[in-house]
Amino acid sequence: MRRSRAAAVGAVTLSLxxxxxxxxxxxxxxxxxxxxxxxxxxxxxxxxxxLEVDKKVLQPELDKFEKxxxxxxxxxVVPWGDLLNRILTATTSGQGPDVLNIGNTWSASxxxxxxxxxxxxxxxxxxxxxxxxxxxxxxxxGVQGQDPAAVPLYSMAYALYYNKKMxxxxxxxxxxxxxxxxxxxxxxxxxxxxxGLGAEGSxxxxxxxxxxxxxxxxxxxxxxxxxxxxxxxxxAVAAVKQYVDLMAKDKIIAPGNAxxxxxxxxxxxxxxxxxxxxxxxxxxxxxxxxxxxxxxxVAPAPVQSGAPGEGTxxxxxxxxxxxxxxxxxxxxxxxxxxxKFMTGDEEQTILNKAYGSxxxxxxxxxxxxxxxxxxxxxxxxxxxxxxxxxxxxxxxxFETVVGTAVKELFADAAAGRPVTGASVKAKLEKAQQQxxxx
Amino acid sequence: xxxxxxxxxxxxxxxxxxxxxxxRRRRSGRLRRIGLPYLLLLPAVLxxxxxxxxxxxxxxxxxxxxxxxxxxxxxxxxxxxxxDNYALAVDFDAxxxxxxxxxxxxxxxxxxxxxxxxxxxxxxxxxFMQENFRGRGFLRTLFLVPxxxxxxxxxxxxxxxxxxxxxxxxxxxxxxxxxxxxxxxWLIGENSFVTLLxxxxxxxxxxxxxxxxxxxxxxxxxxxxxxxxxxxxxxQQIRRITLPSLRPVNQVLILVLFLxxxxxxxTPFVLFGKAAPESADLISIHIYQSSFQTWNFGTxxxxxxxxxxxxxxxxxxxxxxxxxxxxxxxx
Numbered sequence: 001m002r003r004s005r006a007a008a009v010g011a012v013t014l015s016l017x018x019x020x021x022x023x024x025x026x027x028x029x030x031x032x033x034x035x036x037x038x039x040x041x042x043x044x045x046x047x048x049x050x051l052e053v054d055k056k057v058l059q060p061e062l063d064k065f066e067k068x069x070x071x072x073x074x075x076x077v078v079p080w081g082d083l084l085n086r087i088l089t090a091t092t093s094g095q096g097p098d099v100l101n102i103g104n105t106w107s108a109s110x111x112x113x114x115x116x117x118x119x120x121x122x123x124x125x126x127x128x129x130x131x132x133x134x135x136x137x138x139x140x141x142g143v144q145g146q147d148p149a150a151v152p153l154y155s156m157a158y159a160l161y162y163n164k165k166m167x168x169x170x171x172x173x174x175x176x177x178x179x180x181x182x183x184x185x186x187x188x189x190x191x192x193x194x195x196g197l198g199a200e201g202s203x204x205x206x207x208x209x210x211x212x213x214x215x216x217x218x219x220x221x222x223x224x225x226x227x228x229x230x231x232x233x234x235x236a237v238a239a240v241k242q243y244v245d246l247m248a249k250d251k252i253i254a255p256g257n258a259x260x261x262x263x264x265x266x267x268x269x270x271x272x273x274x275x276x277x278x279x280x281x282x283x284x285x286x287x288x289x290x291x292x293x294x295x296x297x298v299a300p301a302p303v304q305s306g307a308p309g310e311g312t313x314x315x316x317x318x319x320x321x322x323x324x325x326x327x328x329x330x331x332x333x334x335x336x337x338x339x340k341f342m343t344g345d346e347e348q349t350i351l352n353k354a355y356g357s358x359x360x361x362x363x364x365x366x367x368x369x370x371x372x373x374x375x376x377x378x379x380x381x382x383x384x385x386x387x388x389x390x391x392x393x394x395x396x397x398f399e400t401v402v403g404t405a406v407k408e409l410f411a412d413a414a415a416g417r418p419v420t421g422a423s424v425k426a427k428l429e430k431a432q433q434q435x436x437x438x
Numbered sequence: 439x440x441x442x443x444x445x446x447x448x449x450x451x452x453x454x455x456x457x458x459x460x461x462r463r464r465r466s467g468r469l470r471r472i473g474l475p476y477l478l479l480l481p482a483v484l485x486x487x488x489x490x491x492x493x494x495x496x497x498x499x500x501x502x503x504x505x506x507x508x509x510x511x512x513x514x515x516x517x518x519x520x521x522d523n524y525a526l527a528v529d530f531d532a533x534x535x536x537x538x539x540x541x542x543x544x545x546x547x548x549x550x551x552x553x554x555x556x557x558x559x560x561x562x563x564x565x566f567m568q569e570n571f572r573g574r575g576f577l578r579t580l581f582l583v584p585x586x587x588x589x590x591x592x593x594x595x596x597x598x599x600x601x602x603x604x605x606x607x608x609x610x611x612x613x614x615x616x617x618x619x620x621x622x623x624w625l626i627g628e629n630s631f632v633t634l635l636x637x638x639x640x641x642x643x644x645x646x647x648x649x650x651x652x653x654x655x656x657x658x659x660x661x662x663x664x665x666x667x668x669x670x671x672x673x674q675q676i677r678r679i680t681l682p683s684l685r686p687v688n689q690v691l692i693l694v695l696f697l698x699x700x701x702x703x704x705t706p707f708v709l710f711g712k713a714a715p716e717s718a719d720l721i722s723i724h725i726y727q728s729s730f731q732t733w734n735f736g737t738x739x740x741x742x743x744x745x746x747x748x749x750x751x752x753x754x755x756x757x758x759x760x761x762x763x764x765x766x767x768x769x
Contacts, residue, residue: 011477015484085730092510109733114511202626204713256603259626261711393507400731404713411626411715433533436506436734 032117032325032332040073040334043086045101045321047154047355049288051077057354065341071334084396090326091115098329099338102150104140104322105205105389105399111142111149112393117325117332118147127151127340137360140318140388150322151343152360154352156281157381158209158316159374160299166194166275167297175276175299179242182276182302186252189275196252198265198277201410204403207243208389209317210278211406214239216314216387217304222398223390231402231432232425240406241424248413258407258414269296278302280319283374284356298374300381316386320360358382394435401431494746501739510735523740534728538741540716541724548634548720549699555639556695557688560646564654565676578651585644593708596637600624600709625710630718638705642698646691653687654680689760693753700749721745 042062048054054077062073076097078086084106090096091113102110110116117123119141124130130138137155141148160182162175170189176182186196200206215222220235230236247253254274257265266282268274270289278301286296301315323342325335341347348364358378359365370379389395405427413419500513501523509516529535563581567574584592599606601624608621624633657680665675703722706714712731714723725745729738 008474008477011480015480088510088730088733092513094511109507113507202711202713254603255623259602259623396507397732397734400713400727407626407713408716411623414623415627430533434537434732436732 032327032329032335034333035330037331037334038071040071040099040331040338041097042073042075042338043083043097043100044075044077045083045103046077046079047321047357049284051079057351061342061347061350065338068341069334069337071331071337073338087115094328096326096328098326098331098335100324100326101153101321102324103205104137104150104152104318104320106396107140107142107149107322108391108393109396110324111146115327116149117327117329117335118149119151120147123336124151126336127343132343132361132363134360134362134365134382136318136382136386136388137320140320140391141322143391143393150324151339152320153323153342154321154355154357155360155382156319156357157378157386158213158278158280158301158319159377159381160276160278160301161269161282161286162276162297162299163269163272163274164295164297166272170275175297176302177299178305179302180305183246183250183252186246186250186276190252190254193254194272195254195257195268195274196276197246198260198268198274199247199253199257199410200260200263200265201247201253201258201414202261202407204407205399207403207406207410208399209280209319211236211240211243211402212317212389213301213314213387214242218242221390222402223392223394227392227394229394229398229432229435231428237421237425237428240402240409240428241419241421244406244409244413244419244424247410248419255414258410280316281355281357281378298377300377300385303385313385314387316381318382318386318388320357397435401434402428405431497739498743500735501743503736505735505739507733510733513735516736519736523736524744526737527740527744534737537719538721538724541719541721544631544717544719545700545721548631548638548718549696552635552638552642552699553692553695555635556642556646556699557692559639559643560648561650563643563647564650565680567651568654581647582644584640585648589641589704590708592641593637593705596633596640597625597709600633626715628715628717630710630715633709634706634718634720637709638699638702641705642695646695649687649691650684653684657683689757693756696756697749697753 044054044058046054048057055075058075058077062075066072083101083103087096087100087102087106087110091110096115111118119130121130133152134155137152138148141150141152160175166189167173167175172185172188176185182197188196190196199210212222215236218235218238220230220233220239222229222231222236224230247255247257263285265274265277266279266285267289269277269282270286270291283293283298287293303313303315323339325332325339329335342351343361345361345363348359348361349367349369352359352364353367353369356375358370358375359367364370365379369375390398392398409419409424409427412423496513500516502519502521503509503513503516504519504522505513505516526532526534527538530539567578567581598604602608602621605624607624611617612621622629624630661679662675665679670678701722702720703726706718706720706723707726710718710723712727714720721741725738725741728741729735
């Protein structure tokens with residue numbers, strides 16, 4: 001009797017607890033509040049050689065912020081591969097961090113979801129004004145004409161990294177400046193099982209960065225001005241074909257690169273297996289792989305040779321990390337203070353120095369640390385010849401479908417199957433039909 | 439239900455208390471007879487609702503909506519799409535439907551081969567292990583290693599071994615044995631299917647082995663002895679005794695293997711990443727891509743519902759056929 005009553009009570013209690021737990025879901029209503037003014041949760045993207053490195057870099061700064069404001073910041077460093085899905089999950093559930101890092105190319109896609117706090121004039125004023133930031137970095141913060149969904153935190157750009165010793169051994173004095181020269185130089189270097197140029201053929205984002213820039217050089221955008229997918233224009237087909245032909249026709253990219261997706265091309269470079277790579281802000285990685293700073297050189301990424309027309313001087317996408325405030329934050333004021341702190345001149349210098357990136361804040365760029373030969377190239381590129389990826393809500397889908405098309409073309413090239421204008425166009429046509437109908 | 443009466447205090451329980459106690463005891467008795475089982479089931483039912491039924495219902499609702507990045511913050515605001523998502527998924531002339539169909543066929547072929555191999559190897563190993571020999575315990579443990587390892591760690595190791603330039607597989611077949619003219623690709627292109635199959639079978643057969651071992655232990659030795667006396671050879675013993683006795687075990691084993699393999703997400707995802715090569719594009723990965731990579735959750739949900747229906751039909755048919763077969767042999 002007593003036992004059965006206890007069991008009944010237990011069952012009822014357990015059921016109540018379960019129901020209560022189920023009802024604890026997030027409300028996806030309105031904006032933020034200031035319910036918890038003393039704590040913040042921060043999702044940082046993985047910038048350093050490992051998650052541990054990031055924690056070492058960031059924790060002292062967060063402690064400094066706590067000393068200044070009394071607000072404790074709980075840090076979580078999220079690996080690249082998981083970041084976008086984590087943000088999507090947080091958006092759907094309404095349970096997310098207060099402040100987070102996003103890849104700047106996702107700005108417009110995440111802006112469309114309404115999960116991020118818009119940066120109107122008032123919010124910009126709270127962190128010292130919009131004009132503190134570099135123009136090109138602001139160009140990758142959301143759809144033009146709308147309030148940005150995020151503010152720039154670290155800036156990066158593509159450059160051509162070359163292995164000085166391999167160049168010397170092959171008797172090459174100057175790094176190549178045009179694609180023709182890249183092909184010529186690459187052929188001199190690609191022998192005895194070594195590659196002339198490295199690539200990450202199975203890395204969708206990297207494929208996009210490369211063909212986007214080549215597209216610009218061919219006068220093609222992957223979206224029409226009113227935001228419709230436009231993957232099959234002559235310029236787009238030429239751009240993708242030119243990139244894959246570096247393996248298929250010129251044979252300066254080793255076939256094995258077709259399956260690379262985990263930065264193996266950088267390891268190849270660091271171990272003298274590949275003479276050149278086109279990469280964004282790679283110095284920290286090379287150092288981590290045991291290279292000395294005088295072993296590699298940095299040159300501006302190549303352009304087409306003497307092709308007339310607009311946009312042809314573009315040789316990099318505007319790469320970088322933005323910082324955003326989650327709309328559902330329980331500490332709006334604290335989040336604003338934290339963004340102001342992280343984008344302040346002093347922190348910008350400290351953080352970008354640690355990561356080998358460029359500060360998107362003008363005043364911080366004055367620091368002599370950013371005047372070395374490598375960073376000067378990146379700064380110059382960002383200031384004069386970098387273009388932001390399409391600022392459209394479908395940018396994320398574009399990366400997936402076109403990035404996959406390039407991956408499949410590389411697989412064809414690696415297996416010795418022909419890569420023709422027709423086969424490139426067919427793949428891009430299929431990619432375009434997978435885009436959501438507008 | 440015990441009423442303990444301490445010895446010697448019997449006089450204290452007055453008879454006049456009985457009528458008053460009677461109805462209460464009857465009520466609690468009724469509660470226990472009727473209500474208690476349901477009450478005890480309640481936590482399990484609630485959990486099942488929370489973990490399975492409700493999300494499944496939401497998934498079905500979502501499949502009728504146009505859920506893209508514009509609406510994920512509050513999915514209930516997504517506009518109704520009627521049957522559009524389903525139309526898109528089964529329009530086999532358009533790229534989305536065509537890719538889904540291709541992926542479905544790939545998955546069916548993969549599942550059939552994989553389950554057959556897992557079952558064959560598992561059964562052969564289990565029969566072989568029936569004999570007593572030195573080192574049997576050690577071997578049995580060794581066989582179970584793939585099943586005991588964390589999936590991610592095991593598959594990522596395979597991915598390393600299958601790398602074209604630095605992988606162990608090519609090192610052996612190309613560098614040392616010289617079986618191929620040039621080192622083949624295993625993680626992109628046509629060979630990916632073989633790669634997937636090798637890893638899936640490696641991962642799956644120990645489970646079959648384990649279940650078959652258990653099944654074999656339950657067959658009385660006397661039957662074999664009797665059969666041997668009657669002059670049945672090894673093959674006849676396997677065909678006439680072992681396999682029929684294992685029928686019920688096999689029925690469950692093959693069904694479980696089929697469902698696991700068909701829905702396997704981890705293996706291809708860890709091997710090939712977010713964009714699996716066409717030849718190894720399993721349906722689970724394909725649906726993940728449609729949902730999480732192209733942010734079209736409505737279409738992804740519609741594909742999931744279609745998959746669920748397919749698996750329900752197949753499982754139902756399978757159970758119907760096998761249990762009918764079993765009744766026939768039982769007679």
